[in-house]
């Protein structure tokens with residue numbers, strides 16, 4: 225449990241500084257990409273309750289430029305629905321700190 229928390233804190237700290245893909249994160253933290261997705265899902269779910277917000281820049285097709293806009297997901301789509309290319313640029317993730325709401 226402690227390790228899980230530590231990894232999430234690391235992911236959060238990295239994403240507060242710069243935009244990264246799940247693959248970048250898995251390299252930085254030495255955790256499998258699959259685990260990163262699990263952690264991100266958790267961060268996404270809990271971030272609204274905190275003063276942080278996970279911002280997802282959608283994946284896009286490197287070949288035709290198609291943007292996976294509907295897909296507010298952190299995972300990388302396998303194929304472009306338009307041109308069938310598999311040259312997909314992974315979604316980029318960033319954590320924004322929300323301004324304190326008036327209370």
Ligand SMILES: [Zn+2]
Nearest residue numbers: 285288304307
């Ligand atoms: Zn395409």
